[in-house]
Amino acid sequence: MKPEAETATGAPTTLWDRTRQLASQEILDTALRLFIEQGYDETTIAQIAREAGVSQRTLFRYFGAKEDLLGADQDRFGQVLTDTISEQPAGAGIWEVLRAGVAAVLALHDSREQALARFRLLHNTASLCAGYLEKRLRFQDELLPLIEARMDAAVGSTAPRARAVIATAFACLDAASMTWVSNDGKGDMMDLYDECLAAVRS
Amino acid sequence: MKPEAETATGAPTTLWDRTRQLASQEILDTALRLFIEQGYDETTIAQIAREAGVSQRTLFRYFGAKEDLLGADQDRFGQVLTDTISEQPAGAGIWEVLRAGVAAVLALHDSREQALARFRLLHNTASLCAGYLEKRLRFQDELLPLIEARMDAAVGSTAPRARAVIATAFACLDAASMTWVSNDGKGDMMDLYDECLAAVRS
DNA sequence: GGACAGACTGGCAGCGACTGCGAGCCCGCA
């Protein structure tokens, strides 16, 4: 409702907001630490809440589900993705547009180390994988009209083709991130993405 | 362990096997009916067990998880997929090989109606979607060596490229099935698959 | 035919994620 405390640099207006933000960060840090230390499935909500100094009930009010403790920014990812893509020039090709979106999202990560830790956790935990993929499906749906608008509706409906192109871009991102993780973060992920896409479209 | 009662037409040897198969089918039918009638999330395990005439404990012994009640054959899908692909001639191109695998899996469905009902349920239920996608990731991993063996290792490692190609094939299958469902099962899904793949590789 | 071993079943207690509710607290504002 209130448009205050928006930018990351902007100071929170009220003491409450500050407290909230602090608690939120504390929970997030505790969760990430425990997940990395002992694994996602082996970490219980009770433990995170205890170590973060809040009740389970409060934790669930901050983050609706356990997996949100890792993917809380995921909504922001979706936002950046759609924003970046809709900002691309009208004449740009579909693949360039999608590449720009992927690059923008990857640029959001704080550090290489954190990105690696998260991707590793993601790829090694089945339940997280599942949730992540499902959320991504929704991003794909949001992207659909944007990409469809950039395709020429010469023959037949553009929907299936647009869907396929979007899903392929994400598939290449998957292949790239998996390879990146198994290489322990060596090299640039966008290079891997390009290589994957080239292999598909060659 | 025992190689008996293999083919669908072969009569089960022992009375136990027959009872088991009967109970299993009863549970599966009840679950599918309830899922379609009132939705997946709204149907509880207790209700399925009650209407199928077994205890919850027994139900979980037959099917390890709720989502297996819809995707129990999914393991069979994976088997057919890998079998079909490894049976393809050595000279066949990667895309033809993958297409054959996809076609073989799609051919496993009993009837068009049942396939439509399942796909519809799948695409409309987030939790099911998530589980399905996660299982499919494992299929992709199993396919990886098969596809890698069919790529020329001319430049760099084949792993990321093989991953991308496999994931793309599945991405096209996704786009095709979604379109197929939103068209209420009109047309052939393999045609849609071809169209999607063509759009990606054009 | 009877006894035995093994598999299958059911019920119960319990765990972990998650939610609704009522009570109490504390901040912000008047």
Added chain:
DNA sequence: TGCGGGCTCGCAGTCGCTGCCAGTCTGTCC
């Protein structure tokens, strides 16, 4: 200083899922 509203907490309860123990039924061997 007091009031109102949002926030926190604890509790109880639901649902998926598992371990355990006892009871039952099947197939087999004597």
